[in-house]
Amino acid sequence: MTIQARMDSVRSKSEALSQNSRSESKEMTEKPPLVVIVGGGFGGLAAAKGLKRSPVGVLLIDRSNHHVFQPLLYQVATSVLAPGQIASPIRSLLAKQANISVMLGNVTGVDAASKQIIVDADDKIGIRISYDYLILATGATHSYFGHDEFAAFAPGLKNLSDAESLRNHLLEVFEKAEIEDDPDRRQALLTFVMVGAGPTGVEMASAIAVMTQTTFRKDFRRIDPESAHIVLADMGSRPLATFSEKLSEAAKQRLVSLGVDVRLGKPVQAIDRDGVVIGDERIQAKTVVWTAGVAPSPAGKWLGCGVDRAGRVRIQPDLTVPDHPDVFVVGDTASLDQDGRPLPGVAQVAMQQGKYAALCIFRKVIGHPPSPPFRYFDKGNLAVVGKNFAVLQSAGVQLSGFMAWLVWALIHIQFLAETSLRFSVFLQWAWTYLSGKRGDRLIIRQRSGS
Template structure:
């Protein structure tokens, strides 16, 4: 029988059948995994729910999109991760509703999960700032499906450029636009250049991949705005030296299958990647929590949700602040620290020990790689750039990978790419209907292909108008 007092919730609430407190964690990202791990030696029943059966290392997702790594290199089965932690039950399901009064999480297929403590770690998705109609032609990069879709678009553009006879259309096909100058956008742009000029060099006969035009568009005054200004300048110079066209202070006003519009200027492009913003998952709306403009839940000092006893929010869905009142960034180390804090707090309550104090975020630094042998790193008072920064960036990311095998595989892939300039994951996947002259159709998810000669003629005429 559950006991809920007016002052909040009591960790003595227990499942009548097992005598154990029930902790439900929504989301198996960095924060969710860390929460479950922190409860490994605690007499509680943990139910970890995720719509996928794998944990994804999102910081390296852009390397899947640019054919440097395969999905299996940066994703691990959740059940495998917790195979030795007997108090964790993994459920593959998609949560659809939360009933705080009944303390139930509802999911598809009529599933319902009772809880005594609920941890929301459902993350965030792409934000198009009110223009969700751009999503089919300008995919973001949050899931494996996004990465393989972008990889397909990139590689197909070169294949189509090889066979087209129209020079204007070829230029459009070899133009790639990245919207957003944060770490994801910068890393994507640099990786696209290396794919075109190194990995694909000398492999085509009718087109030179090195002629590809990479455009990075940032609405703010500088790229990498969270890094010190001097490092932003270093990154800008590195990108420009590689051949990336960087447009700062430029706002995208429209995205179509043929390119982007920035006010009166139009850039014809075959591929657009959106890296300009995120919005939190709807879990905050499900419980009626107070949220900020990006949908993140306003949390208390211990990461609990005010007005909802027993519910916590961590990671990208939480609008948390540090001891100095600064917003905790939406990065993997922050999510892991939040998860560890909530897990430790729940473990203390279950054991009747004193609870930890308010959540304290420790920022270990900011870093971004620009390309081969180039990165920028800000560590407190230390600044690293160039080759040293690149080595530090690589070691840091390998360290955070799960499992010895993944660390070895990713390290070997990077070493092989460094020595040979090759990329071993250049697969064009995804079903296409039979027939020639397939061309992207605006408004279809994933840039689906149809055999439509008229559409191709229309695209060619449009490219001729754009390029003259």
């Protein structure tokens, strides 16, 4: 089946919805409009589900076939959960939605004047697909703030491939340390540096600390895993800077109690295969993880529109691009101020924007007045700092410790994409909590040859 035939199929599946809505619509074309969604993350998936009862055809395109619950990637990297416990096939999540089709492909450009996107798919380069409405939910990638040479030695954590690669590496360095006779090389193997003290850096550092003090404590004979040197570095003055100073200090004290070496106020000057330079001090380390920042997708370049300093598309209050009322941008790729401050790049923003974009399109298609401007409802911030401890900030409430940790666990289970995942993660967490044993500690490498 050709790409165009697939698009016709998507449109035809929505004919029944179109017939049901004709009485509300001022004017309907012969074929329902086609909404193309680029990206199957939180924003894209929310938009797709929001269009379930709209008289449109929907095509969702992603270069992966699965949706990942990114807040738990660090638990895959630290062997608590398996990859399949935080990810679901996009087709499975949308299987009951009659008006949608899913395509595995890599979008490389947008021709807004012709209302077409450019896709590499089906072993073909530069396929053009026409749209009536476009939702770009293309997310973000690692940002090394002008030091792209760091990427080869300090991987980030944005997808399942990153998490599996980091898990393999973490497990391997302990194995190598077990057979290393030179004390300096052994200590370098057991030194772990997180660059960036946001939620990902704090969660990674504390998770590695807990792993060395529980799961690995009795597994090795020649090394003491608790002798690992875990460094959390940030040029800012405190960890979790988006939280209040009180909660930030509570998180810092918890990290210190776990044995994490918190280095603040000094920039990372250099990173290579043997370590990192923080300020004027060199730390020998075989593991450096980049948790410092993200950069948006090239959507701004595709559209040729205005972007902010970070490269995010400057959108209007209805989430559309100036001069292109049929193009919506949501999530980490979008830049929108609210109450004089830019909206944060978190999952809740992406989900709410995805739902809003779907509602706007629905109202346009059936001829209703436009929706009021988008407004983000902040449900609060959460970050976990090892076992039994988290920080929570929501609507004036500030909480740290065990109760915040319980709230964190319940909310994260609730937002997993499928019931089966919620049940699986709950059981794994309960087992790990009671036994100290982790769920997925396999080193899996592809072998060349037979």
